[in-house]
Amino acid sequence: MVRTRWRTVAPFLVVLMSAGALPAVGAAPPEQEELLINGTFDAGSKPWWTNAGMTPDVSTGELCVDVPDVADPWGAIAGQNDLAFRPATEYTLTFTARADREVTIRPVVQPTDGSGGGAYLTRSTTVGTAATTTTYTFVTPDQELPVNNTLQFQLGGAGAYTACLDDISLTGPPYQHVPDTGPAVKVNQAGYLPRGPKAATVVTSATEPQKWSLQSAAGTVLGQGTTTPRGTDPSSGEPVHGLDFSSYTKPARDVRLVVGDASSHPFDIDADIYQDLRSDAMRFFYTNRSGTAIDGAVAGPEYARPAGHVGVAPNQGDRAVPCQEPAPWMDGWTCDYTLDVTGGWYDAGDHGKYVVNGGIATHQLLSAYERTLHAAVVDDGALTDSTLNVPERDNGVPDILDEARWNLEFMLKMQVPEGKPLAGMVHHKVHDVEWTGLPLLPSADPKARALHRPSTAATLNLAAVAATGARLWRDLDPSFADELLDASTTAYAAAGAHPALFAPRADGESGGGPYADSDVEDEFYWAAAELYLTTGSAPYQRDVTDSPLHQAEVFSPDGFYWGSVAALARLDLATVPSRLPDRDRVRRSVVAGADLLVTLQEREAFGQTYTPSDGRYAWGSNSSMLNNQVVIATAFDLTGHKKYARSVLEGLDYLLGRNVLGMSYITGYGTVYAHNQHSRWYAQSLDPALPTPPRGTVAGGPNSSIQDPVSGAWLEGCLPQWCYVDDIRAWAVNEITINWNSSLAWVASFAADLGDGSACRKSGPHKQR
């Protein structure tokens, strides 16, 4: 039966709440909301779950199950999880039930993990053959409640029978997510470089400038000044002041900024702030490797795990993966072969491997390395061999290239073999045929895997990344360089022959994301650029200069990402040595792109390098910011101008805690940091035996679209900076991915190369080749 899900939650409620404007108790009756999803079974059976091998049948518009003869009521359950309640609050449960004989069932509402002092509601209900409707009210305990609760219909203990449930409704005031945003003085909690910029943001409704002081751990005043009122910040809705303490340049430990009663989290002033972040952000890729056991001696003991997807049960493995089942959008495409696509990196919190996203991530690691060959301000030796925790350490090859090679070799395996239809094209992705739940180690994934139809985008990604690799391995491993260049030119030609084979949204329903992209002009530009830079050959040069994107504005405030890669072409054309005739113009376009970003950043009260054109934060906004920092950092490499170095460091301040939530989005860095990111195997919040994501993992971050059920329910109406919660279920705001960590790795490496930040004080000579 159809019932509209109704909501009366005030828009921007979350913002009001966090500003301390809690509605006065008794002022108005609390809003009522339907808390269940699909209680009428009009949309199949999800997200209801059953146990005891019961298969839900919704063909009558009810949820019917054949209950087996089990001893305990909880031996056979139909339930729904992810329910959040307010404490000491009344809720109402209504449901209709029938059975094929009279039985007693038990509706129960309780914490999903059994914690919190027992059930909030447990009743025994007699159910007959005619459908009857029952209503119960219950009041939740007056204590802090777990955020994940469950409604269960415990059906066991009554012999075998058939039960049908319908029109299940659980109403009451919606859970209010009130994040603990910590001190009103928002700082980079990891710290500042002694000679770098030092800015903070104070959330305060004061209209006059306020006195601030920088204090040592013992309370000695090290510096002082006054704040600058900046009005209401649109990205957070908060009234804010700016605060600049750049004039303090001495190294210090555990200092705080104090404004009135508010004292910031402690932080350091130290030239080493970004040294570990560079290697931690890069090490993320090793623990995300597929097809190999993760060695605890390399990764840290808690990250040791068996190899995933190598064909050892229960994995079905990536050794001989067939093509996906035919679907109407495939236009008759199928394949008669299987491919060994072992290896590579898992994309994110899932076990999928997607060429377009692997492509940009691999490229950013290669680019972080290539930058050290051409830029003026680099710490020579920081990215050579024996600098990262990877098993290939001490093999004479820079470790970051070893890591990138792990995924590059996987990408090569995704290319359609010679003699087969679409030879030279690249399969878009490989992933499970159905979604799996959390937690789940890669080695425990029991689902079958499938190769998805080749796409022009994936093919051009391989062409671009393999071409980049070909120049970087030319002296280190000439035969690998040859193999890469061969794969790249083959792919580029195949993409030219099939320029419009697009991965559609429809191919992201089951078991993996779509990575849909139907505009590949940018991928053509990128592949042509990398092939030109590697070979210097005239036809590729012509493809670069003939591309409409070559003259276009490719740097937008939204930031480049896996689906929009023209900026990658432009950045490399500007920085990698070549004889490109209009190279000076290309370089100027990067600087102009950076200038716009810096101008926009100056208007942002939290220093973020991100002012999205529609005012809404995108999925993975933290990476959008970091990718904008790549553009700004490249302008620094091209000009040596201090303003760009300052801008990048200020952008990192936002990610490390100078934001309205007072949250460092990088695991292990700062006082309060994200550590419950959405992942099937760094899933400690679901299984204490599992680790959190490793140090140096960046969360996707605030996402105005809050598509997952947890952020969707808790953060409704959020202004951009509030659209985040550090909950493992909140996949739209709190996932981890290789392409987000690759942006972090690139920027962290740039920041580490700045040493004590002297380049932020005095512009250096322009030395880039």
Ligand code: 9MR
């Ligand atoms: O990062 C991707 C984002 O840009 C897209 O908007 C979103 C929806 O298509 O998908 C994101 O990618 C996810 C992928 O589809 C599956 N693995 C996890 C990725 C990060 O959430």
